Amino acid sequence: MLRYFHIDAFAQAPFTGNPAGVCPLETPLPAALMQQLAAENNLAETAFIVPRAGTPAEYDIRWFTPAVEIDLCGHATLASAHVLFTHLNLAGTEVTFHSQSGPLRVTRESTSRLTLDFPSRPPxxxxxxxxxxxxxxxxxxxxxxxxxxxxxxxxxxxxxxxxxxxxxxxxxxxxxxxxxxxxxxxxxxxxxxxxxxxxxxxxxxxxxxxxxxxxxxxxxxxxxxxxxxxxxxxxxGDLWCRLREGERVDISGYAVTYAVGELLVAFS
Structure with a gap:
C-alpha cells in the first residue's frame, strides 16, 4: 500500500486551483510503476517524494503526467510541501526538493502561503x-x-x-x-x-x-x-510572483487537501 494525498494547489478552497496527487515514499519506485500510477490517478501531475537519508528537510521528487515524466512542475511541488508540513509533521518552515531541474526550495509563510524558489526560464x-x-x-x-x-x-x-x-x-x-x-x-x-x-x-x-x-x-x-x-x-488559480536576482523566481500560492487515502497496489 502507498499513502496518497489529493491536493488542490494554488487554491484557497476545494474545487479550484490545480489538483495534484502526492505519494510519499520510503524508497524509490520503478519509473514504469510511477507512470502507471500517474495514469491511473489521471490528474495533471502526480508527484513522488523520497526522503534523503540524514537530511530531514530534503527530498527527491519526480513528477508524472498521465502520459510522461516531466522536468519541472510547480503545482505538484507546492502540493508536496503542503503534505509534508500539514500531514506529515515536517518541522521548520523550509523543505528542499531535488529534481531534474536542480534543487527547489519551498518556504512556508506565517499565513500558510507557500513560496516556490524556482529557476527563471526567460523566453x-x-x-x-x-x-x-x-x-x-x-x-x-x-x-x-x-x-x-x-x-x-x-x-x-x-x-x-x-x-x-x-x-x-x-x-x-x-x-x-x-x-x-x-x-x-x-x-x-x-x-x-x-x-x-x-x-x-x-x-x-x-x-x-x-x-x-x-x-x-x-x-x-x-x-x-x-x-x-x-x-x-x-x-x-492565483499566484504571487517575484523575479529575483541570480536567475531565480518566487512563485507563491495556497493549497488545500481534498482527500487522503491509500493506493492498494502491490509492489516490491
Missing amino acids: QRLETPPATLAEALGAAPHAVLAARDLVAVFATEAEVAALRPDMAALAALDYTGIIATAPGTGEIDFVSRFFGPRVGVPEDPVTGSAHSTLIPFWATELGKPELRARQISARG
Whole structure:
C-alpha cells in the first residue's frame, strides 16, 4: 500500500486551483510503476517524494503526467510541501526538493502561503513562429516567444479567455506546452492559460512551471519585479510572483487537501 494525498494547489478552497496527487515514499519506485500510477490517478501531475537519508528537510521528487515524466512542475511541488508540513509533521518552515531541474526550495509563510524558489526560464522572441500556431489556437497572437514552452502573447485577457484551441494541432508542435498570456486588469498584472496535449494534459488548470517563463517576461514588459498573476482556466488559480536576482523566481500560492487515502497496489 502507498499513502496518497489529493491536493488542490494554488487554491484557497476545494474545487479550484490545480489538483495534484502526492505519494510519499520510503524508497524509490520503478519509473514504469510511477507512470502507471500517474495514469491511473489521471490528474495533471502526480508527484513522488523520497526522503534523503540524514537530511530531514530534503527530498527527491519526480513528477508524472498521465502520459510522461516531466522536468519541472510547480503545482505538484507546492502540493508536496503542503503534505509534508500539514500531514506529515515536517518541522521548520523550509523543505528542499531535488529534481531534474536542480534543487527547489519551498518556504512556508506565517499565513500558510507557500513560496516556490524556482529557476527563471526567460523566453526568447521567435521571428518565425510555427506556421500553424494561430490556426491551432483559434486566434493570432501579436507576439510569440519560446523557452521550454511556447508563449503566445495577446493584447487582452478577453482574447485569452475566448481561445478554443485545436488540441491535436497543438500537440503536433514541438513544445512541452503552449502558454497563452495577456496583461491583466486591476490588481492582476497578467493572466494566462496553459495547454499541454503533447504531454497528456489538454488544459492545465494552474501551471506553476509556466511562471518560470512568464515572470521574467512580464517583469520586463511591466517594469517591476513583483507581480500578481491569475490563470484563467475553468478552475482558476492565483499566484504571487517575484523575479529575483541570480536567475531565480518566487512563485507563491495556497493549497488545500481534498482527500487522503491509500493506493492498494502491490509492489516490491
